[in-house]
Amino acid sequence: MDIEEIQKEIVEEFSIYDDWMDKYNYLIELGKEMPAMDPKYRTDQYLIDGCTSRVWIHAELDDEGKMIITADSDAIITKGIVALLIRVFSGHSPEEIKDAELTFIDEVGLKENLSPTRANGLLSMVHQIRMYALAFYTKQQSGKKE
Amino acid sequence: MLDVEKIRKDFPILGQQVYGKPLVYLDNGATTQKPTIVLETIERLYNKENSNVHRGVHHLSNVTTENYEAARKTVQDFIHAEHAHEIIFTHGTTSSINAVAFSFGERYVQAGDEIIVSGMEHHANIVPWQMLCERKGAILKVLPVTEKGDLQLEKLDDLISEKTKLLAVTQVSNVLGTINPVKKIVKIAHAHNVPVLIDGAQGIQHEKTDVQETDCDFYVFSGHKIYGPTGIGVLYGKEKWLNEMPPYQGGGDMIKKVTFEKTIYEDLPLKFEAGTMNYIGAIGLGKAIEYLQKTGFDDIIAREQELEEYATSRLMQIPGLRIFGTSDHKTGIVSFLIGDIHPYDTGMILDKLGVAVRTGHHCAEPLVESYGITGTVRASFAFYNTKEEVDILYNALLKVIEMLG
Numbered sequence: 309m310d311i312e313e314i315q316k317e318i319v320e321e322f323s324i325y326d327d328w329m330d331k332y333n334y335l336i337e338l339g340k341e342m343p344a345m346d347p348k349y350r351t352d353q354y355l356i357d358g359c360t361s362r363v364w365i366h367a368e369l370d371d372e373g374k375m376i377i378t379a380d381s382d383a384i385i386t387k388g389i390v391a392l393l394i395r396v397f398s399g400h401s402p403e404e405i406k407d408a409e410l411t412f413i414d415e416v417g418l419k420e421n422l423s424p425t426r427a428n429g430l431l432s433m434v435h436q437i438r439m440y441a442l443a444f445y446t447k448q449q450s451g452k453k454e
Numbered sequence: 455m456l457d458v459e460k461i462r463k464d465f466p467i468l469g470q471q472v473y474g475k476p477l478v479y480l481d482n483g484a485t486t487q488k489p490t491i492v493l494e495t496i497e498r499l500y501n502k503e504n505s506n507v508h509r510g511v512h513h514l515s516n517v518t519t520e521n522y523e524a525a526r527k528t529v530q531d532f533i534h535a536e537h538a539h540e541i542i543f544t545h546g547t548t549s550s551i552n553a554v555a556f557s558f559g560e561r562y563v564q565a566g567d568e569i570i571v572s573g574m575e576h577h578a579n580i581v582p583w584q585m586l587c588e589r590k591g592a593i594l595k596v597l598p599v600t601e602k603g604d605l606q607l608e609k610l611d612d613l614i615s616e617k618t619k620l621l622a623v624t625q626v627s628n629v630l631g632t633i634n635p636v637k638k639i640v641k642i643a644h645a646h647n648v649p650v651l652i653d654g655a656q657g658i659q660h661e662k663t664d665v666q667e668t669d670c671d672f673y674v675f676s677g678h679k680i681y682g683p684t685g686i687g688v689l690y691g692k693e694k695w696l697n698e699m700p701p702y703q704g705g706g707d708m709i710k711k712v713t714f715e716k717t718i719y720e721d722l723p724l725k726f727e728a729g730t731m732n733y734i735g736a737i738g739l740g741k742a743i744e745y746l747q748k749t750g751f752d753d754i755i756a757r758e759q760e761l762e763e764y765a766t767s768r769l770m771q772i773p774g775l776r777i778f779g780t781s782d783h784k785t786g787i788v789s790f791l792i793g794d795i796h797p798y799d800t801g802m803i804l805d806k807l808g809v810a811v812r813t814g815h816h817c818a819e820p821l822v823e824s825y826g827i828t829g830t831v832r833a834s835f836a837f838y839n840t841k842e843e844v845d846i847l848y849n850a851l852l853k854v855i856e857m858l859g
Contacts (some may be wrong), residue, residue: 328473328806332782333857357553361798362828384858 309406314396315412322416331417332441335388342391345380356432361386363429367440374399375444377437389430397437405441410434455578456753461838464489468838476809478843483628483656483787483834484812486681488742495741496683499734507733508707508724522733525740526723533662533673535690539722542696543736546687547655548578549675551622553689553726555582557699558672563619565591568638570613570621570648573599573824577817578630579653597623599821603630603779607638610626614646621650625657629763629816629832630779631787633661637668644669649695655679659836660758660785662751665690677735681836682742686735689726696722703728749806754803754837758786761835765844772851775859778830789816789830792851795858797829803857804831806852 310316325331349366355361361383367375377398381387396412397405413430462468464488470477479487499521505514505523523538530538546548562567569583573596580594587594595613598606605623612620621643626633636657638753640650649671654663658675672695677686691699692834701708701719705728710718710760719725769775774793791797801813814823814829822829835846 329857332803332806336857361796383798385802386796387798 311396311400311408313416314410315410316330317393318412319415332385335392336384336421337388338391339381339384339387342380342387342394343378345378349378350380356429356436361429363390363433365390365436365440367437369444373401373448375402375405375441377440379433386429388451390433393433393437397441402441404444406438417424439453456750456837458662458838458840461749461837462840465838466490466493472808472810473806474699476846478809478846480833480835480839480843480847481810481812482659482836483679484749485678485684486659486836487838488681488683489745491745492738492742496734496738499737500514502545504734506730508564509719509835518733518737521737521740522731525736528740529688529742532663532747533658533688533690534666536666537693537722540693540696542689542691542723542726543731544687544689545676545685545732546676546678547653547674548582548687550687550689551578551651551653554581554672554674554691554699554701554798555586556702557726558620558695559586559590559592561699563590563592564601566617567592567619568595568615568617570595570597570603570610570618572597572623572634573609574603574605574627574630574632574821575656575818576653577620577799578655578684579622579624579651580820584684592619594609596820597621599824601631603627604783605632605634605639607635607642608858610639610642611646614643614648618646618648621648622653622762623650624653625663626656626660626785626787627818627821628656628787629785629789629818629821629830630781631654631789632658632779632781633783633785635783636670640669656786660755662755663807678738680739680742681745682739683732683735686732686739688739693722696726699723700828701728705729707731749837755785757837758835759784761837761839761841761844762786762788764841765833765835765847768844768848769851772848773856774855775851778825778827786836787832787834789832791827791830792855797831799858800831800851803854804847804850807846807853809847809850 350364354364354366361381363377363381367377370376377394379390381390467487489560503514503517505518507519517612526538526541530655572579573585583594597610597613600606623639625636636652643650651672654668654673654675659680660750671692675688678684682822708720708728710720762785776791778789795814812832
């Protein structure tokens with residue numbers, strides 16, 4: 309599935325919930341289920357500057373040149389959001405990730421809560437993932453030229 | 455006794471719903487809501503009286519100048535300053551502290567000197583002093599805080615040295631709600647000839663302030679935290695200091711005479727009010743203070759303490775809830791965490807239930823980190839809040855535990 313299809317799938321999943329509490333419970337569930345991050349990346353180097361909760365993001369390339377993202381947060385709702393971002397982005401090529409449009413946040417009806425403000429650091433998270441993608445993409449391109 | 459029903463009608467914003475739930479506004483430590491009289495005053499001023507102060511020969515300018523100076527007088531009376539010209543209008547607490555840090559620092563602070571702050575200060579009462587210390591090669595020292603959230607006053611004598619140039623301390627902690635014994639602090643500092651700045655940002659609205667009785671050298675606060683408009687603040691300074699200190703901003707209205715060779719500054723207070731001031735904000739602040747006095751400031755103080763105590767007793771019934779700041783002298787603020795639930799998660803769920811609180815480090819990172827945590831949930835009260843609203847908070851927190859516990 310490409311990034312757009314995954315986003316559509318998430319929107320569909322959320323569409324069965326009509327009140328905020330179910331949506332949040334789902335996010336909390338996702339946060340709890342998210343695989344643990346390798347503790348060696350839970351350091352200041354991988355910390356995203358959020359305002360009220362801490363988020364760590366790490367990305368690396370696998371053998372096929374796809375970006376593998378792992379992350380963690382000390383707040384469970386934030387962790388649920390990060391889990392969704394990982395589901396959308398992780399496993400895709402840096403080129404896809406750097407150009408991808410992020411639409412699902414609006415469409416799942418969480419926009420007013422998860423608006424890209426400094427409070428939840430969503431914008432910073434997405435920015436950090438794109439920065440990783442751009443760095444890996446640039447590296448891949450220069451590798452091709454050599 | 456305050457008639458809360460009637461009071462709430464004076465604050466139209468409180469009557470609204472968020473996410474279909476009645477708004478429970480418990481973030482008064484961040485900013486307070488404005489009574490209709492303040493809003494109407496601002497509208498009337500822009501509609502009928504707007505004109506720049508201290509400049510015009512014309513009618514409107516005179517009217518506005520009179521109102522502006524009357525607001526200065528209102529502030530003077532409210533904090534019981536000796537002279538009206540000891541009241542300088544600024545943009546807020548932060549700009550007041552920065553002004554003192556710059557002007558006082560320029561005049562009196564040299565390399566090797568010391569400035570003392572307390573361990574419970576807001577960043578606004580830390581960073582300007584740090585910047586001053588960096589500029590001058592001075593040293594910032596910290597008066598520690600007990601686990602309960604009281605200043606360790608017994609350590610102040612030893613902390614002060616011959617190099618100490620100023621002590622800056624908050625009247626009320628914005629995280630813990632502790633009311634500091636400012637009069638006692640000033641007495642200790644003055645015994646060593648050290649002047650004191652009191653940060654009144656969280657104190658002015660909850661405590662009766664008398665700068666002459668306290669004998670503090672500087673007192674600063676923000677208009678928006680005492681039901682006035684945003685963008686207006688006050689710097690009170692004893693005449694003697696303000697006269698000796700150089701202005702921190704140059705411009706129009708602060709001068710007697712300008713030539714390219716030399717400028718003669720105006721007398722107080724204008725020396726510290728360069729450029730066009732927020733005169734409408736100042737007049738709005740004056741109205742807010744009048745409103746509080748008319749409502750009964752003693753009753754307001756009593757009510758906010760009562761709300762804080764009721765909230766404390768109610769929240770303590772919640773299993774796993776830990777309150778930060780358990781001083782015997784508290785007002786207006788309850789900071790807490792439930793178990794290991796992150797304050798951000800708590801705040802998000804409370805928000806959806808209509809309850810507005812603040813979460814995080816509350817711009818007091820050193821204090822919050824001293825408890826080994828990264829943040830708290832803070833409920834902060836104003837006299838327009840009700841016990842029913844505290845009960846709504848209580849029930850909302852039970853819901854938080856149900857979802858996140």
